[in-house]
Amino acid sequence: MAELPFASLMRSRKPGKARQRGDAPSAAPVAGPQPDLFAAPLPGIAHALTYLDTVAIGLTRVDVRHLRAGEGADAYLYHVTTQADLETIQARGTIVFSPRAPLVLTERPGVPPWLANMMEIMESDDPAGHTADMPVVLRVKRFVIDELLEHDPDRTRRYGVSFFLLTGIARSE
Template sequence: MAELPFAALARSRRPRRASRRPDAPPATPPGGGQPDLFAAPMPGIRPVLTYLDTAAIGLGRVDVRQWRAGAEADGYLYHVTTQADLETIQARGTIVFSPRAPLVLTERPGVAPWLANMMEVMETDDMAGHTADIPVVFRVKRFVIDELLEHDPDRTRRHGVSFFLLTGLTRQE
């Protein structure tokens, strides 16, 4: 019998199991492939910190009785708070802050005006017998948090010494 003029039907093939050697690298798609979306930070979004470990930033209490007003800036930044707030920070083990509620810090020459201003605001009658309301000063290492600081122009202008806000937003240079 003669062959029919139809095209030959394609054979159905079973899919073969891909035999891969365990040491062979995976095949990359042509054109370089899609980049890993989770490897790089997203454009336009800045990382935000909301707390810092007190041991990592070198938090230490400063004795105010031995404070000299004319001392120059050093490698630390200082914060004036109450005894109760410092005890809370030490018990928690972290300093909590945010862009909406930043932590105010100053260099060494700014502590004396800040303490004077705090003492004016507090009345002596309220402080009598309340050790929780006594002003205390703590310091943190500046080089650890330097990229997270923003200048505070209002307090700097008022006191004539550099003040900073710890917001948790990294500066983009």
């Protein structure tokens, strides 16, 4: 039977050459279990939320008749939206937002001018019979989302009341 072409090369190797390069084969250090690399946040990268549970933030609908123009800010932030958007939020059970599409929030004194502006826009579109386009006011507990807010200088300047953007990126103070 004929030998394989590389059989002679394998026989000529000396078994002791690998050990001459190093003193002894290096053993892996035994320091304990490896930490979970996915549990800790990456350094230098801010974690951004993209949604919040409506129950956790205390999202409730507010009757517009109970909002008075002369009252000051309270422990809540308010969002004005449409009936159709409210139904979507309720069906999903979450509020969805991102740094590119933040959720706009205001203090209590900002709700009446925001509603007035929304009603002006709706009058020009003639919403007769469109209940899905009717404005709805929602409120959330401010202390729950306070770290995820950024000031909105454009709307604050336009309405003269503090407006905020819920971007989902935690502030570092």
